[in-house]
């Protein structure tokens with residue numbers, strides 16, 4: 001009867017939010033009441049600015065050093081080459097079993113299901129990952145599913161990217177149907193920043209998928225600063241909890257964002273209030289363009305010691321580093 005409106009209504013609300021993410025640096029500065037003099041003279045063309053409006057709303061106006069802004073704002077420092085900072089810091093290329101499947105650790109295989117993210121985090125270790133090549137075969141997931149089916153030692157499949165929850169529920173449903181048919185798989189782990197930066201993503205369709213899978217679902221979200229976890233995020237996470245999803249968080253230790261004991265303690269507390277346990281605190285992967293975020297191992301250990309004296313053991317994330325060729329994440333501190 002009303003085809004035009006009907007079509008519009010079919011686009012889920014979260015996809016509209018995603019499409020409306022801020023990409024124009026001048027607009028972001030204006031939103032935050034910041035001086036346009038902060039615009040860099042040279043602008044990175046690869047991996048451009050992208051940040052959902054809901055995440056921008058959590059930033060402090062008028063503060064160029066806001067820790068949430070700092071995660072997404074490309075500083076001129078990105079363009080300065082620093083020895084040791086490379087395009088593939090964790091050896092992902094060498095670990096591809098078939099295109100889009102990383103199999104580094106025993107019993108777990110990681111699927112790069114998309115290159116798309118709702119937010120572009122400047123410190124992202126996959127900021128230069130050649131997604132186009134990795135995904136060529138993933139259109140129907142065939143080669144990935146064949147690989148998983150052929151290795152009975154794999155018990156857990158990890159959906160990663162990019163952000164796996166930037167796929168539509170329909171695409172995720174197709175993938176899940178394929179995964180469920182592989183008898184030796186028992187756990188489904190999703191690594192996503194979307195529940196934090198775009199909580200609208202947690203809709204009925206997604207919850208129905210996770211509630212109905214025979215695989216045991218685990219969601220590892222990615223928050224770095226306590227202010228990222230507001231009421232909307234808590235509500236979204238609560239909905240996962242209500243259907244029995246185990247919730248964990250991983251963070252990256254970032255200079256100028258969360259390199260303070262106080263902040264990390266607040267983050268752990270905020271996560272627990274939202275029903276999430278801290279899992280990993282990663283030392284920065286040394287990807288090209290991210291050197292200005294690095295907190296070194298000595299500084300990190302000092303922070304962890306003080307943090308341990310502040311928090312119950314279950315709120316202490318494990319400080320780790322990813323080293324190419326290793327069979328697990330490497331603990332940095334005890």
Ligand SMILES: *Cc1c(COP(=O)(O)O)cnc(C)c1O
Pocket residue numbers: 095102103104105108109110158328329
């Ligand atoms: C980090 C990672 C995992 C998961 O490691 P856990 O210690 O189980 O969290 C699995 N596969 C790859 C390729 C990884 O990089």
Ligand code: SF4
Pocket residue numbers: 116117118119120121123124125126127161162163193222
């Ligand atoms: S959401 Fe995750 S994968 Fe996407 S840019 Fe940020 S850190 Fe990288």
